[in-house]
Each structure stands twice: as C-alpha cells, then as structure tokens.
Amino acid sequence: MKQLHELTISEVHVGYLNKDFTCVDLVKHLLNRIKKYNPKLNVFLALNENVLKQAEAIDKEIAEKGIDRELLGIPMAIKDNFLTVGISTTASSNILKGFMPQYESSVTSKLLTAGAIFIGKTNMDSFAHGSSTETSDFGPTHNPWNPEKLPGGSSGGSAAAISAQFVTVALGSETAGSIRQPAAWCGVTGFKPTYGRAGRYGCIAMASSTDSPGPIARTVADTALIANVISGQDPFDATTSPTPVGDYPSFLNKKDLKGIKIGLVKEYLMTSMSDEVKKLILEAADKFKELGATVEEISLMNPKYAIGVYTVVQRSEVSSNLARFDGIRFGHTRDSFGEETKRRIMLGTYTLSSGYYDAYYKKAQAVRTKMIDQFAEIFKSYDAVIGAVSPGPALSIGATKNQPMFGEMEDVLVEQSSVSGLTSVGVPCGFVDDLPIGLQITCDQFQEAKALMIADCYQRHTDFNLFPDLDKTL
Amino acid sequence: MKITPLIGLEVHVELETKSKMFCGCPADHFGKVPNTQTCPVCLGLPGALPVPNKKAIESCMKIGLALNCSVNRLSKFDRKQYFYPDLAKGYQISQYDQPFCSGGFLNLDSGKTIGIERVHQEEDTGKLQHTVLNGEKVTLVDFNRSGVPLVEIVSKPDMSSSSEAKEYLKKIHEIIRTIEVSNADMEKGQMRLEPTVNICIEDNSGSHFTPLVEIKNINSFNFAVQAIEYEVKRQVEEFEKTGIEKTPNNKTTRGYDSVKKITFLQRSKEEAKDYRYFPEPDIPPFIIENEVIEMLRRELPLLPDQKIADLVKLGVEERFAKLVYNRQEVMNVLDVIASKNDEAIPANDININRLVSLMANGKIDIKKDVIAQYDSLTKVGITDTTQLTQIVQNIIDDNPSIVAEYKKGKINVVGFFVGQAMKATKGSADPKTLSTIISDLLVK
Structure with missing residues (x-):
C-alpha cells in the first residue's frame, strides 16, 4: 500500500472518504517528513503555523458534507512569490524579509476557495531571477535525487517539494522555464499554462509580460486538476484572457494518440547536448509514434535568439518592477537586493535608457513577434512540438558562480515558448547519471487541454515517474 | 529688436470618476483622512496590478473630442520611471508615444488658433506632508490621491502673451466643466498648470531663441499670468547678459513664488529620455473602434463656442451672447422662446437681442413671467x-x-x-x- 506522502489528489480524496486517514493525519505525516528531511534540502522558507487548525476544520467539513470542493484537504506547497495572508512572503529576497502580505494572491485565493491547505512557502531564486534556486538570499535548495545537485529554478523549492514528497501538489510560476526546468531536474511534472490563463494579481512580478502561475505535481492528472482551479479571467489582472477554460481532467485518460501530429524540434537537439539526453528525446518520439501519433522533424528559429530576446525584455521589466522596493517601505534598504537582482536591475535600466531603447528593447520585441508568428505557422500543421526541457541533467551546487547567464543557457530550450506565451507540460522521460531528464510538450496558446492530454497519455505509458528514497539519497 | 514670447501650456485635470484610474478606491480624495482610501494597487504593494478605468478613459477621449483632437485607433499605456517618495510603484502609468487623443486646436476670441498637441491619460501621485511630529521634523505620505485619474492636455507653443495664455486656460477650464468630466476646481488642485516659456528675439543678427523654461504646478490663472510675465522679462534680461540660446539639452524647470512674484530655478530638466519610458506590460494595448468614438461624440453637450454661435444665429449680438450662454436658466428661457418663434405664437414679436440684453443686465427676473416683464419694459409709452x-x-x-x-x-x-x-x-x-x-x- 502507498504511504500518505505518495498519494495523488484523487487518492487523498478516496482516503478521506473511506476514512482511511484524516486531513490532520495527512498533514501531521507530511510535517514529520518535512521536519526530518527539510533541513538537508532547504525547500521551505516558512511553514503555515495554523495548518493543523485548518486541517481540523477540513476534517469537520468532510464529516458533515463529504467532499464537495475540488481540492478539499489537499496539502500544497506555494512558491514564495505568491502573497499569502498569514504566511510571510519574501520572494526569497532579504529586502522582503519578514514581510506579511496584506492581501491574498488571486491564484492562492482560488486554491483556498477550492479547499486546498497550505503547508508552507517554498524557496526560489530571489525574485525568480535564476534557474537554480541558488540565487535565493536564504541559501540554495538541494535536489532530492542528489543533494550535491541543484534543483533548478526558479520554482526549485516547489519542484523539490514534490520530488521529496513533502506535499501532494505545489504551485510554481514560470517566466521562462521556471516551472518546467526545475520539474525536469527534480523528475516531476510541471505545467505552464498560456500567458494570461491564470491571474498574476498577488504574484510578485518578475517579468510582467511572461509570468505565468502553474502547478508542479506528481502526475499530469494532478496538474490538470490544479489548472482547472487557478485558470480563468481575473478581474484584478487586465492581461488575463476571457477565453473559456476547458474542463481539463475530462481530456485525460485517452488510450492512444491517434490523429495527433507532433513536431520534433531539430534545433532543440543541439550539438552541445549530451548524446544520452538526445537519445532519451528520440526514444520519447518513438513512444509517441507507438501511441499512434505522427512525429515529424521540424525546424524553429535558432533558440539562441530567444536568449537575447528574453534577456532584454525580462531585465527591462525587472528593473521597473523592482522600483517599488525603494528602501522607504517594506523595512529594508535597496542594498539588501542580491547580486543577481542588482545585475538585472542595472542591465534593464541600461536597455531602457534613451538611445539604447530602440536598439535593445524595441528590437527584442520585434524578434519576439517573429517567434510568435513562427509558432502560429507551425501550429497550423502540428498539434504539439516536443524537445528536451534542459540540455542536460541537474548541475552541481555552485554551478551558477560567476555565470551571470547561467539561467539563460539552461533555459535555452524553453524560452521561445515562454516569450511566445505558449502552454507547455514538462514530464520525466528518463534518467542520465541517476538524475532525471524532462521532456516538454508544447502547444499553441490556450491549447492547455491538448497539451495535458498528450502529456498524460505519454506519462501513463512510460515509467519514469519515480521518486527518490530520501533515506538513501540524503 | 523684436521680442516674441512663445508660450505653451500643460494642463493637468483630475477627473471626477467614482473610482481611481487603476483600482476600485474612491477617486474623491479632497479633505479625506490620510491613507483611508487606499488598496494594494494604489499603494504599489508587491504583486498588485493595474486594471484601467473605462469611464476615465472615456472622459479623456471626451476632452480630446471637445478640443477637436482625433481619437487614435491604437493606444497604450507606458511606464514613466522616476524616484520620488510619493510615487508608490517607482513609476507613473502614463502615455508616451500613443496617447488617446492628438492633433486638436482651440480658438481664441481674436480668431487665433492654439494647437493642441495631445490629450493623454495618466494617474496622480500621492502627496507629501512636511510637518513636525513629537518635536521632530518629518515628511509623511498620504496615498489617498495616488492613482486618481489625471488627464494631461498639452498645447503647442502657440501663445505669445500672458493674456492669450489666460484666455486659453479659461476656455479649457470652461470646456472641462461643460462636458462634466471634472469640476476643475483650482483650489482643490483639480486643475494644475505648467507653462513652458521661451522667447524669440529678432535683431540685426537674426532670430534667437532663449532656452526653454517649464514652470511647475501653478494653481491659479493669475499666478500663471504673473509667472509668464516675470519669466518673459527675466529671459530677455538673461539673454542680453549671457546670449545663451536654446539647445536640445538646456531646458530647465522653475517654480513660482506667488509671494515674491518671481520664478526660481528648481532643477535642470531631466530630459524625457531619462524617464526610461516603455510599454506598460500589465495593461494590453487598446484598439478604439469608430463606434465608440462616435458614441462619445454624441454624448458631448454643446460647447461654449457652439452655444455662442447658436445665439448669434438667433439674432443675439455676440457681446450679449457671451454674457448669457453659460447661464442655464437664461438658455432655458431662450429655448422655449425660440421654439415658439417657429410656431409663430405671439412671442414672435419678441426681439431676441433686446430680450437677451435685458436678461443679461438683470432687468428681467427670470424666475417670474419673462414675457410679461419684457412686454412692460419694452412697451412704448404715451406718445400722444x-x-x-x-x-x-x-x-x-x-x-x-x-x-x-x-x-x-x-x-x-x-x-x-x-x-x-x-x-x-x-x-x-x-x-x-x-x-x-x-x-x-x-x-x-
């Protein structure tokens, strides 16, 4: 029989209804596990002090009314850039150390309304500036598969929380790879919805034009359930779309992928990529064929251009978004910004300066438009494009030292889809050197249902969805 | 030597919408207890996002239409970045290269046309209060005003005297009030004026332009007049002394001291480039459809110039028309009489010009029977x-x-x-x- 920390959302609900365990039992079990392993992993920055009281209330509700909320009693970890009333929120930056939010973010508020219970806030790259969780002002998070390795980032804490089985599901956010890349390095499932699908209100802004909240979970099915709850137009976010939200779980459990046309991106099998990773991606392509899909090699713009576009747009927006931390409010002065944050503020300030604006920001936006057009063209003929999430498995702790472009190099394969606002699912597709490798399945804007459907079918027909035995790895 | 002042005006108008520009807080901030009308958005808390106020944007477009501007089909908000403690987000949401309205004009009574460069939408800042608290000099911030919708009307430098500037300002003020987007109460700071002044000096050696001076935040028409007059004098003297001419980089900002009646240097102008404008990523760009523009145009009431022209058409002398066009009760009476005239009812004996002059001079009590009073006042006496x-x-x-x-x-x-x-x-x-x-x- 599965242990409590191994359960998916539906398995937890079955357990509650069968009275196999209560919400308090589950929460206590997870807290014990966190107490035991978190010191070595540094996943959580803050724990919810009221969690047991909330679990008791949920048990009472279940006893009285059964389960009539989608996520009732589902323990979650929340990336620390989402404002949560009653739990400190810092975006892993010293400048917000001890900050208690005055309001609840749109997404966490929807999760709470659906009955989720928050265990705590997870570590991340400071202000999401990175792909390692190593730029956190509160120390790096360690990869549960190997504590010498990075978990990826910026949602590294949330991905590690799933990999370490500290919670049932987690919330992350992706600007360019920040969900898919840590999910890949930690060997879990990450789902990036279309930009504008889930509201950003109350999510501490990194790059406003690409930030997308999304779930990290054990299975595609669980990410679909979370996506169902957090998606939809947000009256507090003018960039959210009125496009109707499909009932994502209802698209899952297809027995094959007949009629689905998949593009295997040639440029994503880069020369710098290890042969082992390439092999896993080609094996995944074969798996899709086996499942009835057509797979064809396609060509995209050289991914290196995405790095340039993303770097300029993102730094520009960062320099502006962080201006509100002016040293007058929030209790800390601007010298509490970390090195990476300062670097980004400077670069962004430079690219927006007169005389440089046209050469950098405007040009980047023009290339971005080209990328969006290119994807629109491809999705006329293909349902999805696939490729590796990251050129290789998790790198070692310390790998970001003196590597200001570290994140961009690691995210080279996910940035095009991010700056184009697409939706994408990252699922484990094998191991290299005992570390997980992730596959991305990317679909056109607002084709969440299709991306989840394909990823779910692949995941149910492969067995890479594994979790480390922490007693052995730590 | 010939001296021609070149005067342009930036006018800021606070709109009287129910809620603020980008959040649901009340926009009416005057006299309210500090920081009682705020929320995460107008306080610039982490994670907060702006959602634009439709009503405010419509008001901005109405101002543009009333000033003969075209409403642009494509428009967007931009971030104007600078540091000041009353600026919660570290940037002001404004409009840079795609304002809602541009290319309008306003006619002065002399027939001279003043060009309107643009009419754009932005948000107001908080307010600093310098005070003493527990014996200590402190500066407090009140964010009640932060995020209140503000419309900026930018004229071309087409005015060449303080009196033209005053007439322009009075007309703008009246138009704003007529279309009911704001009371434009100067004392409440609902209308703030910023003249930009320089001089063209023509002498034997040709034309010389003095450096541009922007005079900040003036809150009365008379102060604007005084400031402009002082500045014209000062610039001529300065030029005679130094001979310094306008360059792209020597614009300065001055304040006006209404007690000493002088302008004083505040800072050398941060050029527009230093604001690091870029498109506001939190608000999608706007596509304004023609139907919307036409609907707003239909909603506009008659404007002062149109009302005067209509009276003149009725046979009223312009000098009397100008005295009564903004007195609603007089206009109501005229409406009734004008319509009766059409139907050749006895009132068609009325000389409209005479009636208007009597009403304008207060000879007729409008609350009583106007026709009877008119008849008795104009009745020819015993001539036997x-x-x-x-x-x-x-x-x-x-x-x-x-x-x-x-x-x-x-x-x-x-x-x-x-x-x-x-x-x-x-x-x-x-x-x-x-x-x-x-x-x-x-x-x-």
Whole structure:
C-alpha cells in the first residue's frame, strides 16, 4: 500500500472518504517528513503555523458534507512569490524579509476557495531571477535525487517539494522555464499554462509580460486538476484572457494518440547536448509514434535568439518592477537586493535608457513577434512540438558562480515558448547519471487541454515517474 | 529688436470618476483622512496590478473630442520611471508615444488658433506632508490621491502673451466643466498648470531663441499670468547678459513664488529620455473602434463656442451672447422662446437681442413671467403729444421757481420736469417725447 506522502489528489480524496486517514493525519505525516528531511534540502522558507487548525476544520467539513470542493484537504506547497495572508512572503529576497502580505494572491485565493491547505512557502531564486534556486538570499535548495545537485529554478523549492514528497501538489510560476526546468531536474511534472490563463494579481512580478502561475505535481492528472482551479479571467489582472477554460481532467485518460501530429524540434537537439539526453528525446518520439501519433522533424528559429530576446525584455521589466522596493517601505534598504537582482536591475535600466531603447528593447520585441508568428505557422500543421526541457541533467551546487547567464543557457530550450506565451507540460522521460531528464510538450496558446492530454497519455505509458528514497539519497 | 514670447501650456485635470484610474478606491480624495482610501494597487504593494478605468478613459477621449483632437485607433499605456517618495510603484502609468487623443486646436476670441498637441491619460501621485511630529521634523505620505485619474492636455507653443495664455486656460477650464468630466476646481488642485516659456528675439543678427523654461504646478490663472510675465522679462534680461540660446539639452524647470512674484530655478530638466519610458506590460494595448468614438461624440453637450454661435444665429449680438450662454436658466428661457418663434405664437414679436440684453443686465427676473416683464419694459409709452403737453404745462405752472432757474441757464432742471411728468403718468410716458415737449414749453 502507498504511504500518505505518495498519494495523488484523487487518492487523498478516496482516503478521506473511506476514512482511511484524516486531513490532520495527512498533514501531521507530511510535517514529520518535512521536519526530518527539510533541513538537508532547504525547500521551505516558512511553514503555515495554523495548518493543523485548518486541517481540523477540513476534517469537520468532510464529516458533515463529504467532499464537495475540488481540492478539499489537499496539502500544497506555494512558491514564495505568491502573497499569502498569514504566511510571510519574501520572494526569497532579504529586502522582503519578514514581510506579511496584506492581501491574498488571486491564484492562492482560488486554491483556498477550492479547499486546498497550505503547508508552507517554498524557496526560489530571489525574485525568480535564476534557474537554480541558488540565487535565493536564504541559501540554495538541494535536489532530492542528489543533494550535491541543484534543483533548478526558479520554482526549485516547489519542484523539490514534490520530488521529496513533502506535499501532494505545489504551485510554481514560470517566466521562462521556471516551472518546467526545475520539474525536469527534480523528475516531476510541471505545467505552464498560456500567458494570461491564470491571474498574476498577488504574484510578485518578475517579468510582467511572461509570468505565468502553474502547478508542479506528481502526475499530469494532478496538474490538470490544479489548472482547472487557478485558470480563468481575473478581474484584478487586465492581461488575463476571457477565453473559456476547458474542463481539463475530462481530456485525460485517452488510450492512444491517434490523429495527433507532433513536431520534433531539430534545433532543440543541439550539438552541445549530451548524446544520452538526445537519445532519451528520440526514444520519447518513438513512444509517441507507438501511441499512434505522427512525429515529424521540424525546424524553429535558432533558440539562441530567444536568449537575447528574453534577456532584454525580462531585465527591462525587472528593473521597473523592482522600483517599488525603494528602501522607504517594506523595512529594508535597496542594498539588501542580491547580486543577481542588482545585475538585472542595472542591465534593464541600461536597455531602457534613451538611445539604447530602440536598439535593445524595441528590437527584442520585434524578434519576439517573429517567434510568435513562427509558432502560429507551425501550429497550423502540428498539434504539439516536443524537445528536451534542459540540455542536460541537474548541475552541481555552485554551478551558477560567476555565470551571470547561467539561467539563460539552461533555459535555452524553453524560452521561445515562454516569450511566445505558449502552454507547455514538462514530464520525466528518463534518467542520465541517476538524475532525471524532462521532456516538454508544447502547444499553441490556450491549447492547455491538448497539451495535458498528450502529456498524460505519454506519462501513463512510460515509467519514469519515480521518486527518490530520501533515506538513501540524503 | 523684436521680442516674441512663445508660450505653451500643460494642463493637468483630475477627473471626477467614482473610482481611481487603476483600482476600485474612491477617486474623491479632497479633505479625506490620510491613507483611508487606499488598496494594494494604489499603494504599489508587491504583486498588485493595474486594471484601467473605462469611464476615465472615456472622459479623456471626451476632452480630446471637445478640443477637436482625433481619437487614435491604437493606444497604450507606458511606464514613466522616476524616484520620488510619493510615487508608490517607482513609476507613473502614463502615455508616451500613443496617447488617446492628438492633433486638436482651440480658438481664441481674436480668431487665433492654439494647437493642441495631445490629450493623454495618466494617474496622480500621492502627496507629501512636511510637518513636525513629537518635536521632530518629518515628511509623511498620504496615498489617498495616488492613482486618481489625471488627464494631461498639452498645447503647442502657440501663445505669445500672458493674456492669450489666460484666455486659453479659461476656455479649457470652461470646456472641462461643460462636458462634466471634472469640476476643475483650482483650489482643490483639480486643475494644475505648467507653462513652458521661451522667447524669440529678432535683431540685426537674426532670430534667437532663449532656452526653454517649464514652470511647475501653478494653481491659479493669475499666478500663471504673473509667472509668464516675470519669466518673459527675466529671459530677455538673461539673454542680453549671457546670449545663451536654446539647445536640445538646456531646458530647465522653475517654480513660482506667488509671494515674491518671481520664478526660481528648481532643477535642470531631466530630459524625457531619462524617464526610461516603455510599454506598460500589465495593461494590453487598446484598439478604439469608430463606434465608440462616435458614441462619445454624441454624448458631448454643446460647447461654449457652439452655444455662442447658436445665439448669434438667433439674432443675439455676440457681446450679449457671451454674457448669457453659460447661464442655464437664461438658455432655458431662450429655448422655449425660440421654439415658439417657429410656431409663430405671439412671442414672435419678441426681439431676441433686446430680450437677451435685458436678461443679461438683470432687468428681467427670470424666475417670474419673462414675457410679461419684457412686454412692460419694452412697451412704448404715451406718445400722444396733446395729452402730454397738458400734463407738462400743469407741472410748469406749479413750479415757477424752477422755471426761473431754467431761464437763468440751468438747463439740467429739465430732468426734474421729466421725473415729475413720469411720476404723473405712472411711468407710461415715452421719455423722449416728454423731453422734447418740456424743452419746447420752457423756451416759450
């Protein structure tokens, strides 16, 4: 029989209804596990002090009314850039150390309304500036598969929380790879919805034009359930779309992928990529064929251009978004910004300066438009494009030292889809050197249902969805 | 040497919408307890996002339409970045290269046209209060005003005197009030003025332009006039002393001291480039459809110039039209009469110009029956000479001493007899006829 920390959302609900365990039992079990392993992993920055009281209330509700909320009693970890009333929120930056939010973010508020219970806030790259969780002002998070390795980032804490089985599901956010890349390095499932699908209100802004909240979970099915709850137009976010939200779980459990046309991106099998990773991606392509899909090699713009576009747009927006931390409010002065944050503020300030604006920001936006057009063209003929999430498995702790472009190099394969606002699912597709490798399945804007459907079918027909035995790895 | 001032005006108008520009807080901040009308958005808390106020944008477009601007089909918000403690987000959401409205004009009474460069939407900042708290000098911030919708109207530097500037400002003020987007109360800071002044000096060596000076945040028309006049004088003197001419980089910002009646240097201008404008990523760009523009145009009430033109068309002299066009009760009366005129009802005997002049001069009490008052005021008096001659003769006979004075040369006693005769006829005599008769009889 599965242990409590191994359960998916539906398995937890079955357990509650069968009275196999209560919400308090589950929460206590997870807290014990966190107490035991978190010191070595540094996943959580803050724990919810009221969690047991909330679990008791949920048990009472279940006893009285059964389960009539989608996520009732589902323990979650929340990336620390989402404002949560009653739990400190810092975006892993010293400048917000001890900050208690005055309001609840749109997404966490929807999760709470659906009955989720928050265990705590997870570590991340400071202000999401990175792909390692190593730029956190509160120390790096360690990869549960190997504590010498990075978990990826910026949602590294949330991905590690799933990999370490500290919670049932987690919330992350992706600007360019920040969900898919840590999910890949930690060997879990990450789902990036279309930009504008889930509201950003109350999510501490990194790059406003690409930030997308999304779930990290054990299975595609669980990410679909979370996506169902957090998606939809947000009256507090003018960039959210009125496009109707499909009932994502209802698209899952297809027995094959007949009629689905998949593009295997040639440029994503880069020369710098290890042969082992390439092999896993080609094996995944074969798996899709086996499942009835057509797979064809396609060509995209050289991914290196995405790095340039993303770097300029993102730094520009960062320099502006962080201006509100002016040293007058929030209790800390601007010298509490970390090195990476300062670097980004400077670069962004430079690219927006007169005389440089046209050469950098405007040009980047023009290339971005080209990328969006290119994807629109491809999705006329293909349902999805696939490729590796990251050129290789998790790198070692310390790998970001003196590597200001570290994140961009690691995210080279996910940035095009991010700056184009697409939706994408990252699922484990094998191991290299005992570390997980992730596959991305990317679909056109607002084709969440299709991306989840394909990823779910692949995941149910492969067995890479594994979790480390922490007693052995730590 | 010929001196021509070149004056442009930036006018900021706070809109009187129910809620603020990008959040649901009340926009009416005047006299409210500090920081009681705030939320995460207007406090610039982490994670907060702006959602634009449709009503405010419509008001901005109405101002543009009233100033003969075109409403641009494509528009967007931009971030204008600078540091100041009253600026919660570290940037102001404004409009840079795609304002809602551009390319308008406003006509002065002289017939001179003042170009309107643009009318754009932005948000107001918080307010600093410098005070003493527990014996310590402190600066407090009140964010009630943060995020209140603000419309900026930028003219071309087409005005060449302080009086033209004043007329322009008064007309803008009136238009804003007429279209009911703001009370534009100067004392409440709902309308703030920023003149930009420089001088063109023509002499034997050609034309010279003095450096641009922007005078910040003036809150009365008279101060604007004084500041402009002072600045014109100062710039001429400065140029004579230094000979420094305008360059792309020597624009300065000055304040106005209304007590000393002087302008003073505040800072060398941060050029627009230093604001690091870039498109606001939190608000998608706007596509304004023609139907929306036409709907707003239809919603506009008659503007002052149109009202005056309509009165002139009715036969009212322009000088009287200008006195009454903004008095709603007078206009209501005229509406009724004008419509009756069409149907040839007795009122068609009314001379509209005479009626308007009587109303304008307060001779007619508008609350009472206007037609009756008009009739009695304009009714021609008793002109029957025989009847009047008899009345006048009686008065002359009763006042021999005054007749004697007249005979001695005191001609102005005629007035006395006119008064007496009017009294005797209960005011119904025609004064002109009366004085002729009196003069004739006295001479006899």
